[in-house]
Amino acid sequence: MSLRTGYTTGSCAAAAAKAAAMGLFYNEIPDVVEIDTPIGKRLRLQVVCKQIMDNASECAIQKDAGDDPDVTNGCKVFARVEKAENNAIEIDGGRGVGRVTKPGLQVPVGQAAINPVPKRMIENSVREVIGNDKGARVVISVPDGEKLAEKTFNPKLGIIGGISIIGTTGIVRPMSDEALKTSLLCGLDIAKGLGYKDVVLVPGNLGERAMSNFSRIAKDQIVQMSNYVGFMLNAVKEKGFECVMLSGHPGKLAKLLRDDFNTHSSVSRPANDILIDSVKSSFRTQQWLNELNDVSTVEGILEILYKNNALPLMDDVADKIEGKVRAYLNYALYVGVILFNMEGAAVGKSGGAKKWLMN
Secondary structure, eight states: OOOOOEEOHHHHHHHHHHHHHHHHHHSOOOSEEEEEOTTSOEEEEEOEEEEEOSSEEEEEEEOOOTTSOOTTTTOEEEEEEEEESSSOEEEEEOTEEOEEOSTTSSSOTTSBSBOHHHHHHHHHHHHHHHOSSOEEEEEEEOTTHHHHHTTSSHHHHTEESEEOBOOSSSEEOTTOSHHHHHHHHHHHHHHHHTTOSEEEEESSHHHHHHHHHHSOOOGGGEEEOTTOHHHHHHHHHHTTOSEEEEEEOHHHHGGGGGTOSSOOTTTSOOSHHHHHHHHGGGOOSHHHHHHHHHOOSHHHHHHHHHHTTOTTHHHHHHHHHHHHHHHHTTTOSEEEEEEEOTTSOEEEEOHHHHHHHHO
């Protein structure tokens, strides 16, 4: 069964702005408004919350993400349009639309988090109504935006006070990981924009918290990579960073030892076997090996190593992972690996990481 597509917050904003412009300049708001998307598909969207005032008009479009699990699905994106004295289209964000506070993103610091493509869509949609000889001021707002933003990457990216108005195609494609990859890249752009030459990649929140507690590194240097290790390593190299640290649980990072640079469980097996293979040559008795083979989790393996005073073997595992990453990057960057258990304690450090931590 095919999955249903939806439309982005950018499309919602553009359609709401067009409908509001029709109300302001022609005193009539339609029930349905049509807009063009950057990929050439024309959308017909239902207009809600219509209001015409003396000097302004306001409308909303309710976001429909199709079958994609989007946190903004169902939210209402409002556009308020006022006449401008000149013939320019001024676009700003209101309640529930975030403000950019860190460099490196597509939007300059201080401006509303309305990305360039949606901004062009809004302007083009309003121009369809008013032509080129009139101007308008458009304010986009999302009443639930501040609460919704807590479930996104925005706080980490320094986008404060609400969600971003985004979308490069105008269409939401269900279950696509492209939006997540784009969000992950924003973390690298911020680190680069702030002038950092070193960056730490972590699989998720556990690695981020552990690394923040473990070292004095700036939070903006710690970037989540999810399961897309290879994708993010390539991006680190392309963006010109000089040093990359990988930090996280060995249950994820040990998968790189079998060249699984996408660590998602759907394409990469658990790391138990490869981790056991990495340490078993140093175990002194068959009983220890039996204990290792009997555990079902990587965390259990770590507990056995700790109980038998063999946790330093994880430094060797970190060294092997470092070697894999260095080879993947064609030895172009300085690399280090720091491994943490589920409680956030460091259990293994590669040679590169040890030198890096001393600086």
